[in-house]
Amino acid sequence: MKVWILSKGKKFTPARQNFKKAADLLQIDLEFPDIRALSKKDPALLDDEALPDVVISRLGAAAKKRELALIDQLEKQGCYIFNRAAAIRVAGNKYEAGKILAMNGLPVPKKTLLGRSTTADALVADHGLPIVFKPVRGAKGDGVQLIRTLPDLVDTLKRTQQQDGQKQYLFEDFIAHSHGRDLRVFVVSGEIVGNMQRVGRGDDFRANIAKGGRGHKHALDAAARDISIRAVQALNLDIGGVDLLFTEGGGYTICEVNASPGFSEIEKANPNLNIALAILKGCIKHPRNTAQSPSRLIA
Numbered sequence: 001m002k003v004w005i006l007s008k009g010k011k012f013t014p015a016r017q018n019f020k021k022a023a024d025l026l027q028i029d030l031e032f033p034d035i036r037a038l039s040k041k042d043p044a045l046l047d048d049e050a051l052p053d054v055v056i057s058r059l060g061a062a063a064k065k066r067e068l069a070l071i072d073q074l075e076k077q078g079c080y081i082f083n084r085a086a087a088i089r090v091a092g093n094k095y096e097a098g099k100i101l102a103m104n105g106l107p108v109p110k111k112t113l114l115g116r117s118t119t120a121d122a123l124v125a126d127h128g129l130p131i132v133f134k135p136v137r138g139a140k141g142d143g144v145q146l147i148r149t150l151p152d153l154v155d156t157l158k159r160t161q162q163q164d165g166q167k168q169y170l171f172e173d174f175i176a177h178s179h180g181r182d183l184r185v186f187v188v189s190g191e192i193v194g195n196m197q198r199v200g201r202g203d204d205f206r207a208n209i210a211k212g213g214r215g216h217k218h219a220l221d222a223a224a225r226d227i228s229i230r231a232v233q234a235l236n237l238d239i240g241g242v243d244l245l246f247t248e249g250g251g252y253t254i255c256e257v258n259a260s261p262g263f264s265e266i267e268k269a270n271p272n273l274n275i276a277l278a279i280l281k282g283c284i285k286h287p288r289n290t291a292q293s294p295s296r297l298i299a
Helices: 014-026 035-039 065-076 085-091 094-103 120-127 150-161 222-234 264-269 275-283
Strands: 002-006 029-031 054-057 080-082 111-113 131-135 145-147 169-173 181-188 191-199 214-216 239-247 251-258
Touching: 002 014, 002 065, 014 029, 014 275, 035 065, 054 065, 054 275, 065 080, 065 085, 080 275, 085 094, 094 111, 094 222, 094 251, 111 120, 120 131, 120 150, 120 169, 145 150, 181 222, 181 275, 191 222, 191 264, 191 275, 214 264, 222 239, 222 251
Parallel strands: 002 029, 002 054, 054 080
Antiparallel strands: 111 169, 131 145, 131 169, 181 191, 181 239, 191 214, 239 251
C-alpha cells in the first residue's frame, strides 16, 4: 500500500519520523510530497500510476484554497482521503462547525458572529462577562482573548468593526469552570486512540500546548467518549482532535474540533501511545479505488 502525507514544510520533523517508523512496521510505502509544488500543478498533469492509495491531510485550518482543491482532485482520482477537503473547510470555521455540532445535539458554548451591527450591550445580555473573543479561523490559541470588562469589550468592537472585514471574529460564552484546562481527545476512524488533560501556563485561561500548556494523563469517562466520537462524525472527519471544556456538575462542552491535531504532547502524557501507528492502521482498510476515472477534473 502507498500512502502520502500532505503537510507544510520540508523538514523531517519528529512527527514525520514517527510516521516513517510506523509505516516501516506496517510495510507501507510512505511519502511526504511537497504540497506547495503539487498544488500549483494542473490537475490533469497528476500521474495516475504514481498516485497513492491513501492521502493523509495534515493541513488543518491553515490550508489554502489551491491545496484543498488538490485534495479534492486526488479524491476524484480514486485516492481515499483522511480528511476530505470539505470536512477540513467546515472544521476550520469555528462558527459553522459549532452550528453543525449543535444541530447534531452536541453541547457547544453559545456563539455570536461579529457583524457591523453587533453591540456591546447585546453581547453582555447574551453572554455576560467575561466573554471569549476569537477569530473564526485560527489554531493554537492565536488571537483568542478573554474580555473581562465592558470598556474592553467596547474597545474590541470598535477596533474590529473598523477593519476591512476580510477576517471574521466571534464571541463565545466563557466557561469559567474550565479556566486554564481542557481535555484533548484524539479520534481516528471513529475510535478514540488517546487523550490528555491540558493545563495552561500560569493564569492563562487557554490550555493550548502552543501557548505553554502541558498535557497530563487523564481517565476518560463515558460522557467524554460519546461526545468526542459524535463530534468527529458530525463533521465527517477521519482524524480529529476534540477539545472539551469542563462544565459544572461533571459535564462537558465542545470548545472546537481540530482537523489536524498535533500529537507529540499527548504521547508524552501517555508513553505507550503511538498516534502515527494508529492513523496508518486506519489507512490499511482503504485501498485505492482505481475504477474512478483519472480524467475527472475539478469543476
